[in-house]
Amino acid sequence: MINSLHNLTESHYFASPIYLENKPEWINYINNICDKYIDEAKEKNIIKILEQEEKFKKKINDFGMSHHSNNLAQDKNLLEFINYISKTSWDILEHIGYNLTNYNLYLNDLWVQQFSEKGGGHHEGHVHSNCHISGFYFLKCSDKTSFPIFHDPRYSKSTIQLPLKNENELNSGNEKIHFKPEPGTLLYFPAYLKHQFAVDYGVEPFRFIHFNLQAFEKINK
Secondary structure, X not given: OOOOOOOOOOOOOOOOOOEEEEOHHHHHHHHHHHHHHHHHHHHHHHHHHHHHHHHHOOOOOOOOOEEEOOOOOOOHHHHHHHHHHHHHHHHHHHHHOOOOOOEEEEEEEEEEEEEOOOOOOOEEEEOOOOOOEEEXXXXXXXXXXXXXEEEOOOHHHHHHXXXXXXXXXXXXXXXXXXXXXXXXXXXXXXXXXXXXXXXXXXXXXXXXXXXEEEEEEOOOO
16 A cells, blocks of 8 residues: 555556576585586687687686586486476466466476686676576575676656656665576566676686476367
8 A cells, every 4th residue: 555645545557477496405416416407508618718808818718707507407317406497487388377288288498507716797687588487596696796686677667757856765666586496496477587697706616507497278179
């Protein structure tokens, strides 16, 4: 209820839910699986690093880079994790109110990435097309590392945005919000939410899994 002289009733519509839980029991197991993928990604980036150093005539190593694996959706060692996030994503879509009777939910993408130890790693704002649920599982992070930032999906609102009274308060006027994850944080959100990652300063390791799921209509109903 708005505290005013007009006795206005406050209602919220077109909300964008974000779901969060902690699963620390998977950290060591999944980190061990992902180590080889990060090593492979670093190996692939060596050529890019050498090209940059040749271009700038300066040894910059992997500054500003993100070491990104291939799609791990078929890795059988991650089957328990994949089944869990798939079932939870299904439950989330039903909780939002969608009728999935004639749909199957598929894991389109799942990859692990780690930001440069030299710092500068980040991601600009983006969405993943043709997906319904996206999410992160944080494997290495702290209050000194990067973190996810989410943008208000109401694009027309940005054309009339006014200054906020307090940038640190969460309310209907915010353009962005952010989460400070800890190892084991598992976060789900509608895939239409634009997201980015703040610049990492390379103080401590920052590694996370990103996944996207899509609902497909059944061919034979």
